[in-house]
Amino acid sequence: MFDETLRSLRERPARTMLTALGSVLGVATVVAIVGLSATASNQVSLRFDEILSTKVVVEPASAFEPERLQDVNLDEVRAINGVNDVVRYTTLDQRLASLRPTQGREVSVRPVVVSDRFEEAFDIEVLKGRIWEHDLVRRTGGAVAVMGETAALEMDLGGFDGPFQIWVDGAPVTVVGLIKAGEVDERLNGWVMMPEASMDLEAWGGGSTSILVRVSPGAGEGVAEVLPYVLDPESPQSFVALAPPEPEVLRANIESDTRLAFLAAGAIALGVGAVAIASATLTSVVERTEQFGIRRAFGARRSDIARLVLMETTVLGAAGGAVGCLLGLTGVLAFSIALRWVPVADPVLIPLAIAIGTGVGAFAGLAPAIKAAMIEPVAALRRI
Amino acid sequence: MKPMLECRNVSRVYLGNVTALQGVNLRIEEGEYVALMGPSGSGKTTLVNLLGLLDTPTEGSVWHLGADTGTWSETVRSQRRAFTISFIFQAFHLFEDRTVRENVEVGLVHQRVPPEVRAPRVEDAVGRVDLQHRIDAVARTLSGGEQQRTAVARAIARRPRILICDEPVGNLDEDNASNVLDSIESAHKEGLTVVMVTHDPRVAARSQRIISLSPVGMKR
Numbered sequence: 001m002f003d004e005t006l007r008s009l010r011e012r013p014a015r016t017m018l019t020a021l022g023s024v025l026g027v028a029t030v031v032a033i034v035g036l037s038a039t040a041s042n043q044v045s046l047r048f049d050e051i052l053s054t055k056v057v058v059e060p061a062s063a064f065e066p067e068r069l070q071d072v073n074l075d076e077v078r079a080i081n082g083v084n085d086v087v088r089y090t091t092l093d094q095r096l097a098s099l100r101p102t103q104g105r106e107v108s109v110r111p112v113v114v115s116d117r118f119e120e121a122f123d124i125e126v127l128k129g130r131i132w133e134h135d136l137v138r139r140t141g142g143a144v145a146v147m148g149e150t151a152a153l154e155m156d157l158g159g160f161d162g163p164f165q166i167w168v169d170g171a172p173v174t175v176v177g178l179i180k181a182g183e184v185d186e187r188l189n190g191w192v193m194m195p196e197a198s199m200d201l202e203a204w205g206g207g208s209t210s211i212l213v214r215v216s217p218g219a220g221e222g223v224a225e226v227l228p229y230v231l232d233p234e235s236p237q238s239f240v241a242l243a244p245p246e247p248e249v250l251r252a253n254i255e256s257d258t259r260l261a262f263l264a265a266g267a268i269a270l271g272v273g274a275v276a277i278a279s280a281t282l283t284s285v286v287e288r289t290e291q292f293g294i295r296r297a298f299g300a301r302r303s304d305i306a307r308l309v310l311m312e313t314t315v316l317g318a319a320g321g322a323v324g325c326l327l328g329l330t331g332v333l334a335f336s337i338a339l340r341w342v343p344v345a346d347p348v349l350i351p352l353a354i355a356i357g358t359g360v361g362a363f364a365g366l367a368p369a370i371k372a373a374m375i376e377p378v379a380a381l382r383r384i
Numbered sequence: 385m386k387p388m389l390e391c392r393n394v395s396r397v398y399l400g401n402v403t404a405l406q407g408v409n410l411r412i413e414e415g416e417y418v419a420l421m422g423p424s425g426s427g428k429t430t431l432v433n434l435l436g437l438l439d440t441p442t443e444g445s446v447w448h449l450g451a452d453t454g455t456w457s458e459t460v461r462s463q464r465r466a467f468t469i470s471f472i473f474q475a476f477h478l479f480e481d482r483t484v485r486e487n488v489e490v491g492l493v494h495q496r497v498p499p500e501v502r503a504p505r506v507e508d509a510v511g512r513v514d515l516q517h518r519i520d521a522v523a524r525t526l527s528g529g530e531q532q533r534t535a536v537a538r539a540i541a542r543r544p545r546i547l548i549c550d551e552p553v554g555n556l557d558e559d560n561a562s563n564v565l566d567s568i569e570s571a572h573k574e575g576l577t578v579v580m581v582t583h584d585p586r587v588a589a590r591s592q593r594i595i596s597l598s599p600v601g602m603k604r
Contacts, residue, residue, distance in 0.1 A: 004493050011481040294477045297438060298542070299466020299494040301459055377438045381477060 001304070005311040012284075016316065019280040022364070023320025023357045024327065026273020030266035031328025031345075031353050037262040038344040039336050054084075055184060056224045057242045058211040058231070066208040068238055070201065072231045074115060077211065080230060082219030087121035088196070089114045092207040097155065097168045097192065104167070107154050111145075111168060112191040113199045113207070121214050123184045128160045129177030137195045144198060146177040148189035168192070185212070213241075270360055273320075277364035281313050285372045292372050293380020306373040310365040317361015318354055325353035386450035388414040388546065388577045389435050394444035396430050404430040407444070410595060414449075414545070417569075417578040419588035422597030428581040429550055431597065435579060436469050436548045437461045466495050470539035472568070474551035476531045480524040484515055484534045487523055491538040509541035510534075513567045529560025536567045540576075547571060549580045553587060565590055 009016045060068035069088060077086045090113040098104035116134050119126070132144045145166075152160065163176045173194065181188035201207065215223045224243035228236035285292070292305055300308075329345060336343035389412040396405040405427040412418050412435075420428045433439040434446050437453060446453045448464065456464070470491070478487050488506045497505070510519050513533040523531060532552060539547055549568060553561035569590060572578045580591055588594050 001493070003499065004490075007482065007486060011479070290477060291479055294479075295490070295494060296462070297436070297465060297471050298491050299462050299464075301462040304494060378433050381438075381473060381475075 001307060001311065005308060005315055008308065008312055009315065015280070015284055019277055019284065019313075020316040020320040020323070022273040022276030022280065023317045023360055024273075024324040025276075026270040026360060027321045027324030027353050027357045028327040028331070029269035029273075029324075030263075030356065031325050031349055032331040033262045033266045033269070033328075034349060035328060035332030035343070035345045036335060038346065039332060039341055042344045043339075043341050053217045053220055054214050056213040056215055056220050056227065058213065058227055059240050059242070060209070061238050061240050065238070067201075067206055069209040069211055069231070072211070074211070076230050077213060077227065080223055080226060082215045082223050083213055084216060085117065085121035085214040086211060087115050087118040088209060088211050089118065089193075090196075090201060090207040090209040091191075092204055095169045097166050099155065099164075099166055101167050101170070101172070105156075107151075109151050109155075109168065109192045110190065111204070112188075112193050113196050113201060113204075114193050115196050118193065119179075121184075121212055122188055123182035123214075124188060125180045125182065127178045127180050129163065129175075131179075132176050132195055134195065134197070137197050142198060143171065143173045143194065145173045145175050145192050145194045146179050147175055147193075148191050149178055149180050150189040151192055152178050184214075270356065274360045274364040277313055277317065277320075277361060278367055281309065281365060281368035282371060285309065285368045285375075288372075289375055289380045292375045293377045296375065296377035297381065302373040305375070306369040309369040309372045310362060313361045313365030313368065314358055315361070317364065318358040320361065321354040321357015324357060325350055328353070385413070387411040387447070388416070388449060389579070390447040391431070391434070392445050392447065394431075394434060394441045394446060396427070396434065396439070397442045405434075405441075408597075412577060412579060414577055415572075415575055417572045417580070417590075417592045419580045419582055419591035419594045420597060421582060421585070421588050421594055423583075423599070426597040426599050428597055432548050432550055432579055432581050436471060436546075437465050468544055469546045469548060470542050470544035472532070472535050472539050472547065472549040472552045474554040476528075476535045476555075478523040478531055478534055478538075481522060483520050483522055484510060484526070484530075484537070485519050487534050488538045488541050491542045495542060505541050505543075506537075509537040512540065512570070513537045514563070527560075529556055529563060532556060532560065532564050533567065536564055536571075540567070540571050544576065546577045546579065549578065551581055551583070553582075553584070561587070 058069065060066060062068070070090065072088075074086045074088060077083060092111045092113065094108045094110050096106040097109040098106045119131050127149060129146070131146055137144060147155075147157065155166070157175070157178070160178050163174050165172050166175055167173070173192075179188065179193075213223060213227065221243045224241035227241040228239040231239055295305060329349075332345055333343050335341075389410075391408050391410045394405060394408045395403065397403050408427075408431060420431060422428050430439070434441055440454070448468070453461065453464075479490060482490070485506055488509055489502050492502045492505065507516070507519070510516055513536050515530060515533050515537065518526060518530055523534065526534065532555070536552075547568065552568065553564050556564060565587065568578060568580070578591070580587065582588050
């Protein structure tokens with residue numbers, strides 16, 4: 001029967017190839033999706049690892065002491081082995097800001113008071129203007145600020161072309177630049193950052209203070225361990241230092257989330273492939289009614305006819321799965337080369353793709369097989 | 385001796401009220417060569433479909449070698465068709481995209497003849513209809529006569545006991561018709577029971593017995 005199946009498939013190569021296309025495209029989509037999701041997850045996790053592994057955040061252990069970090073000496077933190085940058089930032093309550101002292105449109109903003117060299121620790125990009133000059137601010141004590149790009153947009157400051165004045169809760173503040181946050185903390189985009197040196201925090205009502213410590217890769221855990229002792233040797237329990245998560249755990253979480261979503265899309269692609277095979281095979285069964293009639297006249301049982309059609313779609317599904325796997329992997333490779341990513345594909349994908357193609361082919365063949373088996377020889381031969 | 389084929393008061397009514405055959409009785413002995421004649425609508429094709437187990441009567445019974453085929457399951461009828469009966473049709477009914485060899489082989493597949501046995505049987509049958517030189521030609525490239533000779537080869541390669549021919553030369557010119565009829569006659573001489581539907585008296589004259597059908601049933 002298998003050689004008959006191959007002969008049937010060889011009879012009309014164009015029809016055979018079109019029928020197999022359903023499996024090819026379905027499996028290629030699944031392989032590409034799985035391969036790309038693995039590649040993308042790997043890339044995303046690498047990127048996350050890179051940032052998270054260099055970031056330690058210190059916060060007060062008690063919510064009742066939000067100002068606990070305001071007076072610690074940052075130079076001592078900088079002296080810890082493995083620490084590259086340190087910034088202290090105090091987030092204040094939301095305030096109303098406007099472009100005019102009175103009667104202007106008021107927008108809610110969050111002022112954040114930052115220590116020197118915050119731009120290095122937060123890894124920000126200056127879009128327009130500049131960061132204030134730290135020495136000048138220290139000498140003059142003027143109220144200056146830089147704004148995150150989202151906050152600036154909300155205040156209609158997209159066309160920034162030099163320092164300008166805003167009023168925060170009625171107090172004048174000179175905005176000297178617009179910034180874009182790096183991946184270290186994207187909240188900065190919505191903040192208005194002002195230098196510690198020019199701010200009287202008590203006058204502003206105080207706020208919650210944290211310290212961001214940027215460390216060399218691999219140093220996070222060690223730094224997080226010693227930090228509370230450096231900040232206050234007598235009361236290290238007053239601080240919580242959040243070390244970077246284990247890279248493997250992070251990667252596994254990201255991969256499982258993205259894969260699930262991508263696999264759902266792949267299942268839909270396979271469903272469409274199965275429908276395409278079933279539809280093409282149904283058409284082919286109708287076209288070959290006379291052939292099935294002859295086979296029945298020559299003694300084929302209904303089950304023989306059903307088996308013949310099922311074997312055809314199964315073989316097509318398997319072959320389509322192999323070709324689809326090849327196409328999918330080629331797609332992953334091309335995509336990775338174009339983006340300079342490291343292509344990631346599990347070798348088990350190859351037999352799995354062929355198995356999926358085979359399954360899809362067999363499933364898609366059920367309806368056409370039943371239809372072919374129901375053909376009555378007399379009716380089929382009377383058609384001509 | 386039990387007849388090879390027998391109809392006892394057979395009727396066939398289609399769609400509830402179209403009567404194709406009514407009260408037909410006939411007996412065909414093993415090794416006989418019988419021609420079925422009659423005008424259009426007399427039910428010749430319906431009768432050979434019933435004799436060839438392609439259809440079932442609405443009334444009466446069809447007997448094969450003394451067995452009532454009405455008691456057979458669909459599977460048994462398929463097996464009987466596979467091992468006992470071969471057909472030759474006016475419209476050839478070849479697989480157009482397959483070669484002569486492959487077409488003849490199709491007839492053996494459902495007899496479960498092993499592939500190594502098929503090849504010599506196919507070549508022998510093709511030789512008997514003088515088509516060796518066209519054995520690897522694709523069916524749709526053959527002339528009408530060659531196509532029908534392929535159909536004859538397909539039928540006789542199966543080594544059936546009964547050969548049912550429904551207007552086998554209706555579409556052929558005189559020379560080709562003669563060739564095809566010669567092949568059928570030679571198969572009959574080897575012991576095959578032949579039932580030939582024809583409207584051509586010259587074709588019928590080559591048989592041993594002529595049975596005439598009229599729209600109301602069988603005359604002789």
